[in-house]
């Protein structure tokens with residue numbers, strides 16, 4: 001889970017910022033992409049390096065979709081706003097569609113996003129510990 005795309009609609013930006021801040025340590029080691037305004041807010045508020053694409057309504061969602069199709073994104077965090085309509089709704093739908101087509105995890109709320117962070121940390125821990133365990137087994141069985 002090295003490369004993560006972060007996107008939030010205006011009504012969800014504060015929630016995304018707070019959530020990224022809560023997991024700041026996790027995000028420091030990741031390659032981050034974001035739609036324009038979301039990315040600018042994250043990089044300014046949290047001093048994280050973010051590849052900022054165009055703003056969502058100006059094509060940013062489509063750019064992230066293209067990166068997914070090029071298999072450059074491992075995980076999409078997309079806090080879309082279920083309580084407001086978006087002028088670029090077809091782009092929003094297309095982005096979510098491509099994430100499903102390419103079978104990457106998509107988190108649309110903090111509950112799911114937390115789940116994926118915890119699962120990723122466990123997986124990374126496991127991958128770090130398995131070589132030691134294999135070496136131990138090799139020694140133990142001669």
Ligand SMILES: O=C(CO)COP(=O)(O)O
Nearest residue numbers: 035036037038055056057
């Ligand atoms: O509109 C968006 C996603 O559909 C987000 O775009 P911004 O990050 O530029 O606000």
